[in-house]
Amino acid sequence: MGAYFAYYTLESNVALGVVAAIITAFFLGAILYLLIKKIGNGIFEATIISLGFAIGLEETLRIIHGKGYYLIVESTITDWEAMQALLLVVLLSSIFAAYSSRIGIRIKFVEDDEFLAKIYGVNYDKYSFLCITLTSSAIALLGFLSSTSQALYPGIGWIPLIAGIIIAAFTALFRSVGFMHYGKIVLLSFAYSSLVALLFG
Secondary structure, three states: OHHHHHHHHOOOOHHHHHHHHHHHHHHHHHHHHHHHHHHOOOHHHHHHHHHHHHHHHHHHHHHHHOOOOOEOOOOOOOOHHHHHHHHHHHHHHHHHHHHHOOOHHHHHHHHHOHHHHHHOOOOHHHHHHHHHHHHHHHHHHHHHHOHHHOOEOOOOOHHHHHHHHHHHHHHHOOOOOOHHHHHHHHHHHHHHHHHHHHHHO
């Protein structure tokens, strides 16, 4: 979705496109959170709901643009990869700052055990809402920054989505919490992308 925002706004107003993508993704994340809260009952159910939500978003884009409709984002900006790297640094720095702050222990409780978190008075619903909505906004921003790297089509997000599920599943085996968990995700992501590039590049 972020990449589609880039297609329609990159030549006219980059800042407006970025802000619009982030805000729209935040509200879509809020809808996803409400769906998970209403009919989800754990990680497996939340994953299924998220996949269904992704299919719905894909079909909406397909209806708007027509089947088999490919779009090319053209831009004179040449440092998109540098901006993606900067986004990674900003995200990791923000996560590290959150875990180092006074709310860090609450976040770890939320990650480790929902029941225990609620016993200790942590507002589990608030942290879950922020996690889903802020993640949605970050993904939309990454899509915006990555829009010039390939042709756009409604199912463009499926490969990163499946890769994310695989990486998250492997990372969960380590049963880490806190910033260490995200550090392992980054390392596994680089290892996964290098393996894919070696096998299919």
